[in-house]
Amino acid sequence: MPAIVIVGAQWGDEGKGKATDLLSSRLDYVVKFNGGNNAGHTVVIGDEKYALHLLPSGILTPGVVPVISNGVVVDIEVLFEELDALTARGLDVSKLVVSANAHVIASYHRTIDKVTERFLGKRQIGTTGRGIGPAYADKINRVGIRIQDLFDENILRQKVEGALHQKNHLLVKVYNRRAILVNEVVAELLSYAERLRPMVADTSLLLHQALEAGKTVLFEGGQATMLDVDHGTYPFVTSSSATAGGAATGSGIGPARLERIIGIVKAYTTRVGSGPFPTELFDENGDFLRETGHEFGTTTGRPRRVGWYDAPIARYAARINGITDFVLTKLDILTGLPTIPVCVAYNVDGVRFDELPVNQSDFHHATPIYEEFPGWTEDITGARTFDDLPKNAQDYVIALEGMSGSRISAIGVGPARDAIVVRHDLIGG
Ligand code: GDP
Ligand code: IMO
Ligand code: MG
Numbered sequence: 414m415p416a417i418v419i420v421g422a423q424w425g426d427e428g429k430g431k432a433t434d435l436l437s438s439r440l441d442y443v444v445k446f447n448g449g450n451n452a453g454h455t456v457v458i459g460d461e462k463y464a465l466h467l468l469p470s471g472i473l474t475p476g477v478v479p480v481i482s483n484g485v486v487v488d489i490e491v492l493f494e495e496l497d498a499l500t501a502r503g504l505d506v507s508k509l510v511v512s513a514n515a516h517v518i519a520s521y522h523r524t525i526d527k528v529t530e531r532f533l534g535k536r537q538i539g540t541t542g543r544g545i546g547p548a549y550a551d552k553i554n555r556v557g558i559r560i561q562d563l564f565d566e567n568i569l570r571q572k573v574e575g576a577l578h579q580k581n582h583l584l585v586k587v588y589n590r591r592a593i594l595v596n597e598v599v600a601e602l603l604s605y606a607e608r609l610r611p612m613v614a615d616t617s618l619l620l621h622q623a624l625e626a627g628k629t630v631l632f633e634g635g636q637a638t639m640l641d642v643d644h645g646t647y648p649f650v651t652s653s654s655a656t657a658g659g660a661a662t663g664s665g666i667g668p669a670r671l672e673r674i675i676g677i678v679k680a681y682t683t684r685v686g687s688g689p690f691p692t693e694l695f696d697e698n699g700d701f702l703r704e705t706g707h708e709f710g711t712t713t714g715r716p717r718r719v720g721w722y723d724a725p726i727a728r729y730a731a732r733i734n735g736i737t738d739f740v741l742t743k744l745d746i747l748t749g750l751p752t753i754p755v756c757v758a759y760n761v762d763g764v765r766f767d768e769l770p771v772n773q774s775d776f777h778h779a780t781p782i783y784e785e786f787p788g789w790t791e792d793i794t795g796a797r798t799f800d801d802l803p804k805n806a807q808d809y810v811i812a813l814e815g816m817s818g819s820r821i822s823a824i825g826v827g828p829a830r831d832a833i834v835v836r837h838d839l840i841g842g
Contacts (some may be wrong), residue, residue, distance in 0.1 A: 415624045417673040417840065418660045421637025422730035424684035426710070427677040428742035428825055433470040433633050435823075435833060439840055441628035442478045443471020446663030449486040449518055449548070451541040453711025457828045461502070464711050468495050469633050470508060478623075479506075482616045483514035484653065484663020487560065488523075489605040501740065506519025511609070512616040513561040514665075519573075519602065521580060521593045522547040528588045538649055539686030541630035543713050549642075549652035551576060560613055563606040566599070566768025573598050578706030624670055630839065632660035632671070638730040639684075646776065649688025657734040658812055675839055676819065678727055678738035680809075683717040685710050688692045691779045692720035692756045705710040706746040723756040723781070724816035729769045731818030739817060741810060742825035744802075745832075750788040753809060757816060766768040769787065786812060794827040796834055802826075 416661040417436070421427045433443060434456045442495040456473055457463075463473055467488065471477040481487060496506045522544030529547075530537045540546060553555040556576045562569045573595050579593040623630055636655040639645045644656055654663060661668040681702055684690050694702070699719050702708065709719035730736060747753055759766040759779035770776050796802050801826075802810070814821045822837035 415672065416630050416632065416666065416670040417675065418632045418671050418734075419677060420634040420655065420657055420674045420730075420734050420736075421640075422607050422676040422678040422681050422727055422734075422736065422739065422740070423637055423723075424639045424686070424690075425454070425637040426683055426708075427679045428636065428740070429633060429635075429677045429686050430456045430465060430470040430828070431742070431825065431828070432675065432677050432740050432823075433631060434473060434830060435456070436631060436839060437471050437474035437477055438469060439629060440474070440477050440631050441467045442620065442623055442630040443481055444482050444616075444630060444632045444660075444664055445469040445478040445635065446482050446484045446632050447659045448492045448651060449543060449545050450488050450649060451543050451545045451712060452635035455711050455828075458830055463499075466495065466712060467491050467505055468499070468509070469634070471631065472503065472509065474506060478508045478510060480616050480620065480664075481511045481515060482620070482664040483512040484659060485512070485518045486545060486552070486653075487511065488518040488543065489602075489609060490611065493605070493608065509612050510614050510616055510619060511560060511612045513613050513783050515560050515604065515776040516546040516548055516552045517558040517560060517563070518548040519558060519576075519598055521577065521598065522551070524584070524590070524593070525580065528590065532588065537687060543712075557620070558602070560609070563609065563639050566603060569602060570595065570599050573602070590700065592738065598739050620664055620666050624666065627797065632664060634659065638733055639726065640678075641733075644733045646688045646773065649686065654666045671740065673839070674734050674736050675822075676727075676730050676734055677742060678721060678730070678739050679742050680813075681706070681727070681745055682720045682723050683708050685713070685715055685717050689773075689779070690718055690720055691759060691776070692723045693718055694720050699813065700751070701750070705836060706743055721754045721781070721783070721790070722813060724813065725756065725758065725767065725769055727813070727817035736819045738822035738837065739814075739819050740823045740839070741813065741821045743812070744806060744824050745794050745826045747788065747809075748793055749790055749833045752785045754783040754785050755813065755816070757784045758782045794832055796826050796829075798822045799824075799834055799836055802834065
């Protein structure tokens with residue numbers, strides 16, 4: 414089973430980092446193919462807790478080659494900080510490979526991210542402020558800086574001049590900020606070049622050769638289906654392709670290589686930032702899920718918005734990504750609830766929608782149609798087989814499986830590395 418993809422099936426923070434870590438002892442390469450340091454993956458290994466933003470979660474496993482591929486936007490200062498922090502904790506990070514074609518997040522991208530959000534006022538996206546959107550905008554607008562540009566000062570200077578020409582007009586005349594100096598940006602980026610150089614490679618070729626040699630490669634998506642720039646709740650999305658197709662374009666391997674698509678889905682739903690969220694809770698059930706599930710952002714520390722499981726969203730994710738297997742996470746957080754509502758369809762101005770309405774305004778107005786399932790009170794964190802789960806928890810999982818468009822192959826029952834019930838092998842089975 415050479416190429417496997419992990420994607421988020423909701424609005425992020427489903428537990429993708431933990432799922433990658435679960436498989437990592439059987440992997441040769443772990444590739445981050447989209448996004449940047451807007452991601453936040455918390456991985457718990459024994460007594461140690463790691464919070465990764467830019468690096469792929471596979472960096473925590475000795476023997477795995479972590480790869481940052483062309484689809485990623487790289488804040489190099491953050492990259493070095495994360496590498497240093499892991500080194501200080503005794504990890505070997507020397508195998509990291511970074512694509513020469515990945516784009517760079519420069520200081521002006523962070524500045525523009527923040528000023529545009531401020532000027533959007535009520536319409537703001539609630540971005541992480543890490544410069545992600547402006548860096549991807551420059552890439553699409555063909556004024557981006559790529560990692561390879563750092564190794565040629567002349568080219569770099571020309572590109573920075575090109576990138577800043579329009580932006581300085583905008584910053585000074587519209588946003589009333591001071592202009593950004595080409596020299597300062599060039600000097601900063603050049604200062605990274607020597608440390609970065611040994612990590613940089615043609616990662617498309619590297620991954621092609623690995624797959625030809627029968628190596629197992631996992632593509633770890635950041636963000637999630639509903640935050641994907643094409644398929645998410647636009648404009649309340651991130652600016653990259655967070656769905657399975659992004660693994661091919663974001664890494665330069667052929668799409669037919671991707672044989673296994675694993676969707677990570679929480680047993681309830683969360684979202685950070687603005688945008689529609691039909692099952693969102695504002696009552697004590699919401700407080701219960703947020704507190705019990707520790708639903709506070711890994712990247713920005715913001716309280717996550719929380720709601721019940723939304724089956725049409727899971728079905729949509731199964732369709733858009735071609736999900737072959739779901740990993741259902743955080744089932745343990747539902748323990749103790751007398752009944753558990755699941756959204757099975759939407760009501761939009763009196764009309765029933767069994768699938769996501771294509772019209773974004775309809776989705777904003779959608780109210781959930783719920784089916785209720787009986788809860789359980791037994792502690793399930795020690796469950797390791799499906800039979801270990803209480804009958805009501807089993808029935809809940811089976812009901813979700815029936816509505817979600819693909820089989821549920823593993824179930825998370827706690828944050829710890831081994832707190833998982835595996836029903837079907839995610840790599841071989
Ligand atoms: P990611 O962005 O998808 O990697 O997810 P995050 O790391 O942002 O958020 C998921 C959180 O849930 C992390 O703190 C994980 O340690 C935790 N987690 C993952 N799976 C489970 C689970 O099955 N049960 C519990 N209680 N916590 C889990
Ligand atoms: P992981 O990988 C949850 C959200 C932000 C904001 C929107 C756009 O940990 O699941 P951006 O800074 O990307 O331009 O912000 O996307 N967002 C996430 N929400 N998990 C993430 O990553 C996210 N990355 C971005 O909150 O609403
Ligand atoms: Mg996260």
